[in-house]
Every structure is written in structure tokens, then in C-alpha cells.
Amino acid sequence: MSMNISCPFCGDRPLEEFAYGEVYDIPESITDPDERNLDRAFFYNNTAGVQREAWFHSYGCRRWIYIQRDTITDRIVKHE
Amino acid sequence: MKIIVDGTPIEAEAGESVLAAMLKANVHPTGGGCLCCGGDCPHCLATVDGVSYMRTCQVHVHPGQVVQRHHYGQVEPPMPQGNAGSLDVPTRHVFCDAVIIGGGESGQAALATAQAAGQTVMALDANQGQEAIGIYAGPMVVAKTATEMLQIHAKQDVIVATGAAEIQPVAPGNMLAGIYTTRAAEQLAQQGVQLGKVAVLGPVPKNVWHFPITGRIVRFEGEGAVSAVVVEQDGVETTHACDGVVVGLGFHPRNALARQGHDMAQVRTVGDAALASDIPPCPVSGVVCPCSGITVDDLQYTWDSGFRELELVKRSTLAGTGTCQGSCCIPHMRSFLADRGKELQAPFTARPVTKQLTVEEIAAGAHFHPQAETALHGEHIALGAQMERSGSWWRPWNYGNYEAEYWAVREAVSIMDVSTLGKMLLSGPDALEFLQMIYPTNVKTIKPGRSRYVLMLNDRGYVFDDGLIANEGNGVYALTFTSGGSSNSEMFLRDRAETFGMDIRLVNRTWGLSAINVTGPLAKAMLQKMGVSDLPNWLEHKHIDVAGIACHAYRLSFTGEWSVELHHAAQDSVALWRALLAAGEEFGIRPHGLETLRTLRLEKGHIIVGPDTGFDGTARRIHHNWAVNMKKPYDFVGKAAIIRTNKTELDKELVGMTIPDYTPIEGDIAFVDGQYAGVVTSSAWSPVLKKAVMLVMLQYIDGVLPTEVTLSGHTATRVDLPFYDKESARARA
Amino acid sequence: MPAHNHIEFTRLIATRIATTAAAADKLHAPAGSVMIRTAIDETLIFPPVPDISVDDDYAIIIEDGSYASAWLDIDFALRWLPYNCAWEMPTVRPAFAQGMIADIATKLYFEQERVLMIVPAPYAAEMAAHLAHGGHA
Ligand SMILES: [Zn+2]
Numbered sequence: 023m024s025m026n027i028s029c030p031f032c033g034d035r036p037l038e039e040f041a042y043g044e045v046y047d048i049p050e051s052i053t054d055p056d057e058r059n060l061d062r063a064f065f066y067n068n069t070a071g072v073q074r075e076a077w078f079h080s081y082g083c084r085r086w087i088y089i090q091r092d093t094i095t096d097r098i099v100k101h102e
Numbered sequence: 103m104k105i106i107v108d109g110t111p112i113e114a115e116a117g118e119s120v121l122a123a124m125l126k127a128n129v130h131p132t133g134g135g136c137l138c139c140g141g142d143c144p145h146c147l148a149t150v151d152g153v154s155y156m157r158t159c160q161v162h163v164h165p166g167q168v169v170q171r172h173h174y175g176q177v178e179p180p181m182p183q184g185n186a187g188s189l190d191v192p193t194r195h196v197f198c199d200a201v202i203i204g205g206g207e208s209g210q211a212a213l214a215t216a217q218a219a220g221q222t223v224m225a226l227d228a229n230q231g232q233e234a235i236g237i238y239a240g241p242m243v244v245a246k247t248a249t250e251m252l253q254i255h256a257k258q259d260v261i262v263a264t265g266a267a268e269i270q271p272v273a274p275g276n277m278l279a280g281i282y283t284t285r286a287a288e289q290l291a292q293q294g295v296q297l298g299k300v301a302v303l304g305p306v307p308k309n310v311w312h313f314p315i316t317g318r319i320v321r322f323e324g325e326g327a328v329s330a331v332v333v334e335q336d337g338v339e340t341t342h343a344c345d346g347v348v349v350g351l352g353f354h355p356r357n358a359l360a361r362q363g364h365d366m367a368q369v370r371t372v373g374d375a376a377l378a379s380d381i382p383p384c385p386v387s388g389v390v391c392p393c394s395g396i397t398v399d400d401l402q403y404t405w406d407s408g409f410r411e412l413e414l415v416k417r418s419t420l421a422g423t424g425t426c427q428g429s430c431c432i433p434h435m436r437s438f439l440a441d442r443g444k445e446l447q448a449p450f451t452a453r454p455v456t457k458q459l460t461v462e463e464i465a466a467g468a469h470f471h472p473q474a475e476t477a478l479h480g481e482h483i484a485l486g487a488q489m490e491r492s493g494s495w496w497r498p499w500n501y502g503n504y505e506a507e508y509w510a511v512r513e514a515v516s517i518m519d520v521s522t523l524g525k526m527l528l529s530g531p532d533a534l535e536f537l538q539m540i541y542p543t544n545v546k547t548i549k550p551g552r553s554r555y556v557l558m559l560n561d562r563g564y565v566f567d568d569g570l571i572a573n574e575g576n577g578v579y580a581l582t583f584t585s586g587g588s589s590n591s592e593m594f595l596r597d598r599a600e601t602f603g604m605d606i607r608l609v610n611r612t613w614g615l616s617a618i619n620v621t622g623p624l625a626k627a628m629l630q631k632m633g634v635s636d637l638p639n640w641l642e643h644k645h646i647d648v649a650g651i652a653c654h655a656y657r658l659s660f661t662g663e664w665s666v667e668l669h670h671a672a673q674d675s676v677a678l679w680r681a682l683l684a685a686g687e688e689f690g691i692r693p694h695g696l697e698t699l700r701t702l703r704l705e706k707g708h709i710i711v712g713p714d715t716g717f718d719g720t721a722r723r724i725h726h727n728w729a730v731n732m733k734k735p736y737d738f739v740g741k742a743a744i745i746r747t748n749k750t751e752l753d754k755e756l757v758g759m760t761i762p763d764y765t766p767i768e769g770d771i772a773f774v775d776g777q778y779a780g781v782v783t784s785s786a787w788s789p790v791l792k793k794a795v796m797l798v799m800l801q802y803i804d805g806v807l808p809t810e811v812t813l814s815g816h817t818a819t820r821v822d823l824p825f826y827d828k829e830s831a832r833a834r835a
Numbered sequence: 836m837p838a839h840n841h842i843e844f845t846r847l848i849a850t851r852i853a854t855t856a857a858a859a860d861k862l863h864a865p866a867g868s869v870m871i872r873t874a875i876d877e878t879l880i881f882p883p884v885p886d887i888s889v890d891d892d893y894a895i896i897i898e899d900g901s902y903a904s905a906w907l908d909i910d911f912a913l914r915w916l917p918y919n920c921a922w923e924m925p926t927v928r929p930a931f932a933q934g935m936i937a938d939i940a941t942k943l944y945f946e947q948e949r950v951l952m953i954v955p956a957p958y959a960a961e962m963a964a965h966l967a968h969g970g971h972a
Contacts, residue, residue: 025239031875032933036921039935043597064562064743078593081935083874084610086597095365096239197923253921469938474957495957527853530893577893607853607876607895613955614851614901672956673846673900 027089028101032082043076043086069093074102105167115294120158120169121146122293130279131158131171134326135392136349139286142267142356142429144393147172155425155458159286191460193251193467198222201243201256203234203359204263208373212261224254234264236454237363246459251466259368262360266374269351270430272385272398275322280346287348298345301331305350315342318383322347352380358427361452379449382433384441391431393424401438412439412447427452476521477616477675482693490696493586495522498695507694508789511661511702514690515622517682518699520667521675524569524588525615526595528579530606537571537579539602539738540595542721542730550575553643553656557721557729558583558591559740563747565715565724567591572643572656580643580654584711588612598739616675620682621665623835624689629666632685637666640834649681659833661699662706662826701786704795706833707758707824713768714756714783714797720747723799724756725823754780754801758825759811759818765794772798772811772818779803779811788825795825837914840967844903844952844959849881851899858891869951871931871944902942903959905952907966912943912950919965937965 025037046066073093076086090100104111105120107129114123121139124131135145139159149170150156158169200216202209205227216223226232226245232252235244243254268283270276280297282290287297287307302312303319317333317340324330331347333340355375363369370376385398396419404418412435415421421435422428428435432449440446455464474495482489487498498519500507510516528537537545541556548554553572557565567587572580583591592610599606620629629637629648638644638657646655651674659665670678683691700710709715709724721730721744730744765787772780778801785796796818800807809820827833852862856875864870870880880887883898907915916924919937925945933942939962942953954962 034922035934038921041593043593076597078596080589080593081940082933083877084592084596085874085876086593086600097365192918195917195921255921255923472938472958472961474955475960476957479960527895527897529895533893578895605893607855607891607893609851609853609877609895609897609899611851611897611899611901613957614899671898671900673848 025096025098027077027087027098029079029082029087030101031085031087032079035079035082039079039081040077040087041080043078045074045076045088072099103163103165105163105165105169107169108171114163114167116163118163118293120148120150120156120161120163120167122290122295123163124158124169125290125295129171130327131169133171134277134279134281136270136276136281136283137286137290138268138270138283139289140267140283140356142426143270144425144430147425153458153460157458159289191251191462191466192249193253196224196252196254197257198224198254199257200224200259200261201226201254202261202263203243204265204373204375205229206263206265206373208265208375209261209263212263212372216259216261221258224252224256226254233457234359235457235459237262237359237366237369238454239366241363241366241368244454246457246463251463253467256368259370260363260366262357262369262371262375263373264356264359264375266353266377267356267429268353269380269382269433270392271319271322271347271349271351271388272382272390272434273319273321273388275324275328276388277392278322278324278328279326280324280328281322282346282348284348284350297348300346300348301342301344302348303331303333303350304348307348310348312348313342313344315340319347319349321387351382353377354379354433356429357449358429358452358456361428361449362454362456364451379433379436381437381440381446384437385434390434390438391419391421391424393426393430394420394422396421396431398438401435405439405442410439410443412436413450415439416450422450423453425458427456474522476519477672478519478521478618478679481676481679482519485693487693487695492696493522494589495585497522497585498693500695500697501693503692504695504697505789507692507698508701510690510692511622511663511694511698512790513623514692515620515624515628515686516692516694516698517679517686518619518621518694519616519679520585520619521616521672522585523612523617524581524583524585524591524610525612525617525669526581526583526588526592527609527611528581528606529577530604530608532604532606533577533579536599536602536604536606538734538736539604540598541571542738542740543571544731544734545571545579546734548573551638551642551644553641553658555658555729557726558587558594559721559730559738559744560594561739561743562718563720563740563743564717565711565719565721565726566594568709568711570656570658586712614672615669616672616678617667617669618675618679618682619661619665619667621659621661621663623664623832625664625666626835628682628686628689628691632681649678649685651678651681653678659830660706660708661702661833662708662824662830663702663832664835665833700784701788704784704786704797705788705790705824705826707797709756709797710784714799716783716799719756720744722748722752723754751805752802754799755807756783757798757800757807758821758823759796759798759800760791760821760825761794761796761813761816761818763793764814764816766796766813766816766818770813772800772813774803774808774811777803779808782813791826837911837918838967839907839911839915842905842907842963842966844905844954844956844963846900846956847881847902847904847953848883848898848900849879849902850883850885850887850896851901852878852880852887852889852894852896854878854889854891854894858889858894861890862887869944871942873933873942901956902953903956904954905963907950907952909945909948909950912952915966937962939965 088102105114112127131146131148146158199221202225245252300312301315317335320332330343360371482498489496490499550573558567569583643656654669656667770782780800788795930945939958944951
């Protein structure tokens with residue numbers, strides 16, 4: 023309830039205005055470029071810590087914005 | 103005045119609490135437990151005027167008040183119900199620099215400091231009717247007042263100045279009536295409650311008939327109410343006969359609100375709410391958590407099971423998860439774990455709400471999901487349509503006569519409002535390159551004036567939407583999507599444009615463009631009679647005028663009959679709809695709704711992405727390999743996944759099946775020899791074929807696709823798709 | 836809780852321009868028209884200016900009726916909004932702001948004495964009902 027995301031275009035808005043989009047974090051153990059490209063579809067890390075996320079501002083400008091969120095504390099550590 | 107307690111009227115005096123009135127009538131709200139009169143314990147909870155879990159020490163009496171007791175350890179109280187007339191509780195959003203919770207000394211001091219610093223401040227004082235309910239992420243403080251709920255967005259500080267609570271006694275018999283904290287004894291005496299002659303351990307309450315005792319409480323004795331207390335000092339136990347016991351065991355911070363927001367830097371405690379807690383001696387026996395009925399034995403069992411962390415002991419026992427959110431149990435649980443673990447652990451987190459709310463107060467500020475109306479909504483209503491929620495839209499299910507609508511499409515002419523389709527316009531230097539990366543078809547072969555049905559695949563190669571690409575010439579493309587999929591598809595397109603670094607322009611014009619599908623064997627004649635001579639050919643699209651209205655006309659067919667989809671400005675939609683109905687009158691026109699469309703497209707074997715594809719519908723599984731061009735020189739979205747998954751054996755396939763005399767429901771399970779064999783994804787009675795037709799996601803069994811399955815006791819037989827008009831002679835006519 | 840039961844939304848016919856951020860920065864609306872930047876690469880101008888020149892060969896310039904709008908008296912708006920909106924309103928005038936209001940994607944164009952409320956046309960009936968009701972439900 024009322025965690026805010028700051029849209030660089032529209033300003034501070036409640037989380038409910040945004041739709042979540044994954045930014046795939048592919049395990050480093052996969053090194054082959056083709057495999058990395060493919061494995062973002064089927065395997066990716068479930069990060070405990072800071073991860074990059076894309077959020078779509080559905081109720082405002084309808085564009086993607088990017089943030090870094092700590093999944094342990096559920097706090098946004100950076101707006102990109 | 104009189105109030106009603108468990109159906110019996112009792113005497114009450116204006117200005118006193120419900121608790122005081124009940125105690126004077128010799129009724130303990132929950133049957134027992136140490137009363138605190140500070141709103142910190144669960145021992146005075148009752149349902150008051152339909153709202154359960156009310157702290158009766160905090161509620162003033164009024165004539166005719168209805169109180170129902172919960173009784174400790176008994177069945178759940180009734181669901182909370184608000185008073186008639188309070189159904190509409192509004193929520194008001196407030197923006198400020200600081201929120202100060204608590205109107206006591208420390209709260210007032212914090213208020214003065216904040217104001218001196220020039221902060222805009224919202225001060226919440228429960229005594230003034232502003233009760234803080236919880237602190238949520240943000241931080242946002244939710245509070246209730248007599249008339250509305252407040253959601254207070256604090257930009258800088260949330261200051262919790264809620265004072266301290268008194269520590270409860272834990273010993274055998276601590277759930278008996280007649281036990282009070284020092285402050286409770288004083289307050290009850292002040293309200294005229296006769297406590298009798300009480301034994302006082304610790305500070306002496308004013309104006310209470312008492313005698314002092316010292317030592318550690320070993321147990322409380324009595325039947326229902328305390329008649330004696332046993333204390334131990336220097337190894338000697340002494341029994342004191344008494345009418346009640348007043349305990350002063352120290353204080354701990356009243357900080358449930360702060361413990362809700364403990365990991366937010368903006369949330370701070372001040373005054374007594376920030377004091378270090380007194381820690382009572384390690385409890386030996388008795389109820390530790392009265393809300394959940396957790397005893398010292400229960401804690402010991404949990405300890406013996408290997409739990410060491412206070413947060414985990416809470417989750418394991420459920421101690422601290424009730425109404426008081428740890429106010430009673432935390433000091434004792436900390437003492438218990440410190441005794442065994444030799445370390446004093448921090449108090450556990452708390453959860454909203456800290457005060458009981460009515461259902462209306464909880465629901466305040468929530469909205470029903472808004473439902474969209476097409477420009478033709480009023481026309482549908484006027485024609486008697488039964489409207490249906492379909493995705494985010496209101497859509498006509500039928501206009502009262504499904505059979506007649508169906509046959510109008512099959513034998514005459516019909517129109518349908520398809521304005522809900524997703525519609526976008528794309529241009530830009532990389533437009534074609536972008537489409538080649540997005541869609542599994544070779545977009546380059548779609549010439550200006552032509553259009554093509556396309557699938558949309560995700561990275562896993564699963565179909566998540568379908569639609570149309572129409573080449574408008576000059577590097578501009580008109581794209582359509584499903585009614586439910588346009589928002590998702592816009593997200594997808596914008597995401598991939600950024601990921602691929604494509605220079606494009608994209609406009610989602612779903613809300614501004616309406617669309618009417620004109621279909622049926624007489625549709626063409628009707629349009630020609632309206633003066634439309636330049637209709638596009640099959641799979642072509644053209645900009646033409648119909649009834650003087652500019653239309654983008656697409657020749658395609660989802661109904662299986664001759665069709666043209668007329669896209670036009672939403673503001674022209676009513677005029678076009680009416681002109682078509684008027685012109686069609688002599689041809690027997692009737693509009694049709696979703697019910698008819700769903701049957702028609704099923705007879706033609708057309709899928710609906712979602713119901714028929716599920717979450718893992720690859721082109722292979724849904725028989726759409728023809729829509730995926732693996733040879734085109736682009737690594738389009740999903741291609742890598744298709745290459746990989748195509749190496750595995752096909753495990754299930756979307757197939758057509760029929761039953762002569764029974765229509766299964768969608769979602770029905772198919773069996774072969776009693777074994778699961780698949781699920782019905784679409785099903786309808788076919789008026790033209792006079793049998794049930796269905797799509798089934800059918801499993802391969804031992805490498806073979808079954809030819810017959812059992813559905814709710816009926817035999818379904820696999821047939822080739824489509825069920826009707828296999829040569830598509832009708833659609834392309 | 837403030838309510839207003841005779842606010843009527845009418846379809847807002849505008850020129851809608853999708854272009855590069857740089858080209859959008861250079862756009863000028865003719866006097867008497869309102870120009871709002873709804874996204875970094877999208878602009879709405881009303882009443883429509885079909886012959887506007889845009890410094891981008893690939894710009895999409897369409898006449899668009901995707902939205903419906905209604906003027907609200909500023910005093911009413913500022914009393915009603917806190918009951919229906921979880922974000923803070925701009926204080927400068929004129930100002931443009933957009934976000935969720937009563938669960939509907941809404942755009943607001945603030946003038947000194949009034950506010951133009953712009954909603955997706957398909958949701959205009961819902962928003963009118965919210966305005967008539969005052970809040971929630
Ligand atoms: Zn935005």
C-alpha cells in the first residue's frame with residue numbers, strides 16, 4: 023500500500039499505477055552467448071538483494087521506467 | 103441510562119467506559135485476565151454495536167448500546183458489521199512533511215519542534231478522535247476519524263509518541279478475573295468500580311482499598327475470580343487472601359505502530375514510546391499470549407523444537423499475532439529467550455491494524471475496477487443488449503435472441519461492435535526491422551494495401567496475443583491486437599523497441615478508433631446498395647467512405663462468413679452504426695453479440711488466444727506452425743525457444759472434437775480409459791451442424807493422439823478443423 | 836465529501852503527435868490552443884491543428900478522439916481530488932499532471948480558475964459517476 027515509484031516524466035506516483043516488468047538476470051554460470059540469450063526465457067536468478075526492474079507507468083505516460091530495488095527490504099534504492 | 107450486555111440491560115452512567123459499566127454489573131468482558139485500561143491488552147474485548155474486538159475500556163457508554171461478549175477461548179466472534187448509515191466511509195489523502203502520533207507530553211513536544219522547523223504537520227491524537235491504525239510503506243499513516251479515513255503521506259517524519267504500556271503478570275491463574283494493572287485500578291476506582299480489598303504488588307494506586315504485598319507472583323487462586331494470590335520471597339511462599347490483585351511490574355514502550363514501520367528510516371519513536379523496556383523475570387508457567395492462548399509450556403515446546411529467534415518463535419507459536427500485536431507477550435517472550443539464549447532479542451514486528459475497524463472503514467477508498475464503454479454502449483443498451491464484462495470492457499453478449507442473431511450472420515447480414523480490439527499505428531526508420539523482430543511472420547512480404555493475421559510470441563515461444571498487420575505504405579503499419587491484449591501488447595512493443603534499440607514511433611489509438619464488423623452473405627450487397635463500390639478484396643485493406651464516414655476497411659473474417667471490418671473515428675461511430683442498421687433493414691439485418699461470435703468462430707476453428715492457448719501454447723501445440731516463419735533471417739522473439747522446444751516430442755495438441763447430442767462445459771476434463779487426456783478449451787452447440795463442436799487441448803498417450811475421449815460420460819470424436827466450410831468458400835466469397 | 840452531479844464529459848478531439856523527444860521539444864501550439872506533453876515522445880494539442888509542422892519525417896500526426904474531457908471549477912476540484920487520488924497536485928498554474936484518479940488513468944490541465952479533467956473516452960461514464968458520488972464505490 024502506497025509504496026511510491028518516481029516516474030522521471032510524471033513524478034512521484036503510487037505503485038498501483040505501474041505494471042511490473044522483468045529485467046532478466048541470467049546466472050553467470052551460463053557463458054555461451056546463444057545460451058544466455060535463450061536462457062533468459064527459461065532460467066534466471068531469483069535475486070536476493072538489489073535487482074534492476076522495469077515498471078510500466080500504465081496510468082500515466084505509458085512508458086517504461088527503470089529502478090533498482092532491494093528485494094530483501096523491498097525498498098527502491100535507485101531511480102535510473 | 104441502560105446498555106444491553108448479552109441481551110440483558112445493565113445500568114450505566116454517562117461518561118464512563120463500557121468496561122466500567124460492565125464491571126459494576128459484575129460482568130467481566132472476556133471472563134478474566136489482567137485489565138490495563140490502556141488499550142494494550144485483549145482482556146476487555148467485546149462486540150460493541152456490531153463491531154467485534156472493540157476495547158471496551160476505550161469506548162464510552164451511550165443509551166441503548168449493544169454489547170456481546172466474545173469469551174476468552176471460545177468460538178470466533180461474529181464478522182464485524184458497521185452501523186447502518188455508515189456504508190459510505192470516504193478516504194481522504196493528506197500530504198505533509200511530518201505525522202505525529204500521540205497527543206501526550208512527548209507528542210506535543212515533537213509537534214512544537216516540527217512547527218518551529220517549518221514542517222507541515224499532521225498531529226493525530228486518539229483523545230481527539232484521530233486514531234492511527236497503521237504505518238504502511240511510503241511511509242503512509244492510516245488513521246480513522248468519526249467521519250472518514252485518512253491516508254497521510256509523510257514526506258519526512260513519522261513520529262510515534264504513544265507512551266508506554268504496563269507489563270502483564272504471567273503465572274498460573276493469570277486468566278482469572280480480578281487482576282488489574284496499577285493504572286487500571288486507579289482509573290476503574292475513579293469511575294466508581296468497587297474492586298474490594300486488593301493485594302497490591304508494586305506502586306500503590308490512588309483511592310483503592312488495598313494492602314501491599316512483595317515478592318514474585320507464583321500463582322493466582324480462585325474460581326472464576328481471584329480469591330488469593332501466592333507470592334514467593336527468599337524461597338518462602340505466602341498466600342494472601344484478597345478480592346483482587348493490582349500488579350505494577352514495570353513498563354514497556356507502546357510501540358506497535360513503530361514496529362509496523364521499523365525498517366523505515368522516517369519512522370521514529372519519542373518519549374515513553376522510545377524507552378528501553380523493563381524486562382520481567384523469566385516466566386515459569388501461565389498464559390504468555392492471551393490473544394492466541396499461548397502458554398509458557400508452548401514456548402518451551404517451540405524452544406525444544408529448535409527455534410531460537412524471537413521472530414520465528416512468534417511465527418511458530420502464533421504468540422503476538424493477535425489483537426494486541428505483542429503488547430502483552432513481548433516482554434515475557436524476550437525474557438524467556440534471554441534466559442535460555444543468554445541474549446536479549448529485539449521485539450518482533452507488528453502488523454496493522456492497531457484499532458478495530460468496521461468493514462466499511464477497511465473498504466474505504468477502494469474502488470470497483472472501472473469498466474470501459476465503447477462509443478456504441480448507448481446503442482447496445484437501447485437495442486436491449488445483455489451486457490457482459492469482457493476483459494476491461496462492457497460488451498453485448500446478445501440482444502435477447504441468440505438464435506436469430508446467429509442465423510442473421512449465416513443467412514443474411516449482421517453487424518458487431520468490435521471497437522474493443524487493440525489498435526496501434528507504427529512508423530519510424532526501423533519500423534519494418536522492428537516488426538521483423540517482433541512477429542514470427544515475414545513482414546516484408548506484406549505489401550502496401552495488404553494485411554496478414556499474426557501471432558505474438560513471448561521469449562518462451564508461447565502465444566500471448568494475435569492480431570493483424572496492415573501495411574499502410576510509406577513505412578507506416580496499422581497493427582491490431584485482441585480486445586484483452588492491447589495494453590499488454592503495447593507494453594511488450596515499447597519494451598522490445600528499447601531493448602532492441604529501434605527508432606520507431608508508436609501510437610496506441612484503441613480508445614479513439616471504433617470498429618464495426620459487417621458480416622453475412624448479404625453484407626456485400628447491402629454495402630453496395632449504400633453506394634460503397636470500392637470494397638477491398640480478401641486480406642486487403644482500404645480507406646473508403648461508408649455512409650459519408652471515413653473508414654479503414656479490412657477484408658478478413660472471424661465469423662466464417664463474408665466480412666469487412668470498418669475502423670473509424672469513435673466520434674462517428676453512432677452515425678455509422680445507425681446507417682448500417684437502416685440500410686440493412688430490407689436485408690434482414692440484426693446486430694450480434696459475443697455469444698454468437700464465439701459459436702461462429704468455433705465452427706470455423708478460429709482460436710481465442712487465452713482460453714484456447716493457455717499459458718504454454720506454442721505454435722506447434724495449437725496447430726499454427728503455418729504462422730511461424732523459421733526461415734526468415736531474423737532472430738524474432740521466441741525463435742530460440744521454438745528451436746529448442748521443437749527438439750522435444752510433442753506432448754499435447756489443440757484439436758477439434760464433436761459430440762452428437764451433448765455440449766460439454768468449457769474446462770471439462772477429457773478421459774481415455776479413466777486417465778486424464780486433456781481439457782475442453784472452447785465448446786458450443788453448432789446450430790448449422792446440429793452437433794456440439796469443441797476445441798480440446800489433447801494429450802498424447804504413449805506417443806499417440808487419441809481419436810476418442812470421454813467427456814462427462816459422453817464420447818467425443820476427433821475431427822479435422824475447421825468444423826464448417828473447410829474450403830473457406832463463404833468467407834472469401 | 837464533495838460531489839458534483841452535473842459534470843458532462845465530451846469527446847476531446849485533438850491532434851495527437853508521436854515523434855522524437857527532440858522534435859516534441861520544438862513543438863509550438865498556436866495561440867488559443869492547449870498543448871500537453873503526455874509522454875516524452877507524445878503530445879496532444881486541442882483544438883486540433885492538422886497542418887502543424889513537426890521536425891521529424893516519421894512523426895505520426897493524427898486527429899484523435901481517444902479522450903473525453905470536462906472543465907471542473909478549481910475549488911470543487913481541489914476539494915474532491917484528495918478523496919480520489921493518492922498523489923499530490925501541482926501548485927503552479929498553468930500545470931499538467933497525470934496519474935491514477937479513482938482507478939482511472941486521468942490527465943489534469945490546471946488553469947487559474949478551472950481544471951480540465953481528461954480521461955480515456957471509454958471511462959468517461961465511470962468518472963462522471965465518481966464525480967457525482969463524491970468518492971469511492
Ligand atoms: Zn509516467
